[in-house]
Amino acid sequence: MSTTLASAEIRAFQRELIAWFARVKRDLPWRRTRDPYAIWISEAMLQQTRVETVIDYWRRFLARFPNAAALADAREEDVLGSWSGLGYYRRARNLHAAALAIRERHGGVFPxxxxxxxxLPGIGRYTAGAVLSIAFDAPEPLVDGNVARVFARLFELEAPLGSKELERELWSLAERLVPARGAGDWNQALMELGATLCAPKKPRCDACPLARRCRALAAGSVETLPRPKARRASVEVELEVLCVERDGAWLFVRRPSDGRMAGMLELPTIEVAAAGRERLHPIAHAAGVELRASEPLVQVRHTITHHRIRAQAFVGRTARRALPEPYEWHASSRLGELPLTGLTKKVLRALRS
Ligand code: SF4
Known part of the structure; x- marks a missing residue:
């Protein structure tokens, strides 16, 4: 059932939340600009990544690709390199593809x-709402994880996260609540409330500007809302990784151009369960590599979504310089610029420490 909201109530929500935001908002670098390109980059980075991590990446990315035209002119490899370490690389590939589309369809100007x-590729309803409302103050709604939590509690929404019913209700509320003027502040205020006070655990309702309007607080159901979606069981994965360094260069494998982490570079890796007793031998054989040690040199742990990975790294050597695709040599001095997978970075760090 759709939540009922009177116009006076809507205005009160807007007034109280925006006033609170004006008092407490965090000073974040992308909040000092109205450039839609810069805001778009921050939004792409902030999906799945913490604010503290994003700040440096955002500055470096904008220094290297200051506008959509510069991003469109860049090689995808360089864009992925600037993204390396942020994870979820599809976001970087989508940014690049969207920059190309902006150049082609809109003369390089963000529409x-x-x-x-x-x-535009990779831009959904949330990102469009965020960029348009923050950059141009357009009355566009948005819903992200923080907003979903705030709304679920404010309006006591019982449908579980991820359900169609909840999605419909959240977007309907966002559309009805977004003000005709000040939409950027409203949207940011909602997200700020979710990020700072209306936290998933132990929300600080005592400091919340909307506490007296919060239906979950009145009903004592704050801790149980939003209702969680069914969790996927975690899967243990065991990998073996081959580390071959020769004449100041490392041997990498280029991942296929579609699928997970497409186009990224990783150390030759094999899943133990898939390889059976052969373990690293298929890789070593294809690359003409001899294993130097039968015992792993380092072991690292890594998590990707619900996969819990244990990787053991072995050292190898090869007499062959020219190797077929997908093998590539890259100088150790350039590692910082390469689109390396997170696991590969961890292994290389562990090897050097
Ligand atoms: S009163 Fe508490 S639960 Fe309700 S919106 Fe505020 S912080 Fe969230």
Missing amino acids: RDPELVRE
């Missing part, structure tokens, strides 16, 4: 029309 923005 203002919501329809045109949502047609």
Whole structure:
């Protein structure tokens, strides 16, 4: 059932939350600009990544690719290199593809029309709402994880996260609540409330500007909302990684151009369960590599979504300099610029420490 909201109530929500935001908002670098390109980059980075981590990446990315035209002119390899360490690399590939589309369809200028923005690769309803409302103050709604939690509690929404029913209700509320003026502040205030006070655990309702309007607080159901979605069981994965360094260069494998972490570079890796007793031998054989040690040199742990990975690294050597695709040599001095997978970075760090 759809939540009922009177106009006076909507205005009170807007007034109280925006006033609170003006008092407490964090000073973040992307909040000092109205450049839609810079805001778009921050939004792409902030999906799945913590604010503290994003700040440096955002500054470096903008220094290297200051506008959509510069990003469109870059090689995807360089864009992935600047993204390396942030994870979820599809975001970087989508940014690059969207920059190309902006150059081609809109003369390099970020469009203002919501329809045109949502047609860009990788830009969904949330990102379009965020960029248009923050950069142009357009009355566009948005819902992200923080907003979902705030709304679920404010309006006591019982449908579980991820359900169609909850999605519908959240977007309907966002559309009805977004003000005609000050939409950027409203949207940011909602996200700020979710990020700072209305936290998943132990929300600070005593400091919340909307406490007296919060239905979950009145009903004592704050801790149980939003209802969680069914969790996927975690999967243990055991990998073996081959580390071959020769004449100041490391041997990498280029991942396929589609699928997970497409186009990234990783140390030759094999899943133990898939390899059976052969273990590293298929890789070593294809690359003409001899294993130097039968015992692993280092072991690292890594998590990707619900996969809990244990990787053991072995050292190898090869007499062959020219190797077929997908093998590539890259100088140790350039490792910082390469689009390396997170696991490969961890292994290389562990080897050097
Ligand atoms: S009163 Fe508590 S639960 Fe309700 S919106 Fe505020 S912080 Fe969240």
